[in-house]
Amino acid sequence: MKVLIIIPALNEEASISRVIEEIRAGVANQEIVVVNDGSTDGTAVEAEHSGATVLSHHFNLGYGATLQTGYKYALHKDYDVLVQIDADGQHDPSYILRLIEPVCENRADVVIGSRFLGEGNYEMPFARRCGSIIFSKITTILTGQKVTDPTSGFRAISRKAFAFCARDIYPSDFPDADVLIMLKKAGFRVIEVPVKMRPSAGNKTMHSGLRTVYYVFKMFLSIFVTVFREIL
Amino acid sequence: MFSRCSFRFLLLFFAKYYDWGGAIVSPKARIFIGMVSVLLILFIVEMVRRRKLREEFSWLWLLAGFTALVVGEWYGLQLFLTRISGAVSSLSIIFFLSITFLMAVCIHMATKISLLMTQVKNLTQELSILQNEVKTRSASSSQSAR
Numbered sequence: 209m210k211v212l213i214i215i216p217a218l219n220e221e222a223s224i225s226r227v228i229e230e231i232r233a234g235v236a237n238q239e240i241v242v243v244n245d246g247s248t249d250g251t252a253v254e255a256e257h258s259g260a261t262v263l264s265h266h267f268n269l270g271y272g273a274t275l276q277t278g279y280k281y282a283l284h285k286d287y288d289v290l291v292q293i294d295a296d297g298q299h300d301p302s303y304i305l306r307l308i309e310p311v312c313e314n315r316a317d318v319v320i321g322s323r324f325l326g327e328g329n330y331e332m333p334f335a336r337r338c339g340s341i342i343f344s345k346i347t348t349i350l351t352g353q354k355v356t357d358p359t360s361g362f363r364a365i366s367r368k369a370f371a372f373c374a375r376d377i378y379p380s381d382f383p384d385a386d387v388l389i390m391l392k393k394a395g396f397r398v399i400e401v402p403v404k405m406r407p408s409a410g411n412k413t414m415h416s417g418l419r420t421v422y423y424v425f426k427m428f429l430s431i432f433v434t435v436f437r438e439i440l
Numbered sequence: 441m442f443s444r445c446s447f448r449f450l451l452l453f454f455a456k457y458y459d460w461g462g463a464i465v466s467p468k469a470r471i472f473i474g475m476v477s478v479l480l481i482l483f484i485v486e487m488v489r490r491r492k493l494r495e496e497f498s499w500l501w502l503l504a505g506f507t508a509l510v511v512g513e514w515y516g517l518q519l520f521l522t523r524i525s526g527a528v529s530s531l532s533i534i535f536f537l538s539i540t541f542l543m544a545v546c547i548h549m550a551t552k553i554s555l556l557m558t559q560v561k562n563l564t565q566e567l568s569i570l571q572n573e574v575k576t577r578s579a580s581s582s583q584s585a586r
Contacts, residue, residue: 243568263568269561277565284569376558 209312212287213240213304214278215260216271216361217295221250224295228258231293231301241281242295245274251295270381271361279370279378291364299362303403307364310399317369317396318388320355321362321403330405339424343385346431351392355400358385362403369396377439379430382423386430394439473512473534481505500548504541511537 213231217224224242231240242255246268255262263277275292282290289311293299303321310316323330324344332340340359347355365373372394379386392398484501487493493501511517511534518530527533 261572263572265564265568267564269564273561273565276561277568280565281569281572376562380557380561 209288210286211235211238211289211291211308212278212282212285213238213291213293214275214282215240215242215255215293215295216245216274216278217242217247217251217255218245218268218271218274219247219249219251220295221247221254223297224251224254225258227293227295227297227301228255228260230297231304232259234301235304239285241278243274243277243281245269245271272378272383273380275383276374276378276380279365279374282367282370283374288367289364290367290370292361294361298406300404300406303362303401304364306401306403307362310401311364311366315397316399317366318391318398319364320357320360320388320398320400321405322357322360322400323403323405324356325400325402327402327404331407335420339420343427347385347388350389350431350435351398353392353398355385355388355398357400358388360403362405366396372396382426385427386434389431389434390437390439393434470512470515473508477505477509477512480508497552500545504545507537507541 213235215224215227220227228240228242231238240260242251242260242262244252244255244262244264246265252262252264263281265274265277269277278292279290289308291304291307293301293304299321307319307321310319323332340357343358344355347358369391372391373383373387377390388398481502484493484498484505488495488498511521518533521527521533522530525533525536527536
């Protein structure tokens with residue numbers, strides 16, 4: 209099976225090379241694509257020097273759109289399985305094989321690397337942990353299966369599922385619990401596997417200040433409309 | 441029985457001499473509203489003619505111009521709208537219609553912007569993939585040329 213590894217990146221020149229090297233050490237011979245979402249630093253250059261394929265947006269489109277570029281590339285290049293991993297070094301690439309295994313064995317369409325299934329002791333700030341618990345409960349209720357970490361960006365996805373996510377229904381920003389609910393509604397099999405998450409090297413986060421307020425608002429609205437939306 | 445003409449005269453009489461507390465749009469204001477509406481309609485048509493405004497965006501503004509013209513000039517309609525809405529002044533109806541219209545324009549523009557953002561996103565994604573494709577092909581062709 210052809211496996212593609214995508215790394216969405218925004219201003220990650222400090223960590224991108226290390227992440228690529230770690231992935232290469234764990235899973236050699238797989239194409240690694242860095243989707244550079246309009247970085248203003250040397251992310252693209254660093255990634256290219258490390259031997260990754262670089263797809264660059266001319267301006268910032270958002271995390272969801274960046275992942276979607278990777279999905280479209282995977283479709284274009286006819287890949288069977290896709291793994292998405294963050295560029296800040298928080299995700300441990302040694303878990304990639306554990307993630308892709310259920311997809312390769314056709315046991316799942318989406319495999320989420322969960323921080324809260326007993327592997328390691330990942331510490332989250334209190335407010336974020338509260339938000340994560342609330343969205344995990346909502347996702348669990350609406351999908352009818354236990355989801356412990358709906359915000360994890362460490363995932364393996366089957367071709368059928370990433371072809372679905374390459375459509376315009378996929379959100380441009382914060383594709384978290386709402387996407388999982390949408391995928392379950394569309395009939396995809398979602399499972400979680402335990403992974404260890406490292407603390408972020410820098411203090412960069414997608415959720416800070418007013419963006420957190422927007423994130424909570426957007427997620428509630430998106431979940432609400434997803435429940436009532438017809439998924440074709 | 442009042443004839444249609446005498447009813448109109450009575451309304452105009454009340455409009456002119458009865459103190460409605462600003463409830464009735466004065467003739468001067470009606471002339472002003474009429475002129476502004478006609479100018480708006482002409483301006484929109486001219487913008488479309490010069491291709492500075494697309495037809496698909498002009499219809500809402502033309503509708504606004506015609507609505508302002510009709511509501512501003514048709515006194516009976518003003519009274520009717522004031523009565524059925526329970527408003528005290530016909531001016532408040534005009535303000536209400538204006539605000540409603542502006543909200544409609546904002547929603548219309550927001551839907552268009554949403555569509556454009558999706559299109560821009562898709563184009564940017566396609567562009568990044570194609571640029572990579574071109575780069576890969578030119579690299580491989582220069583290698584085979586050596």
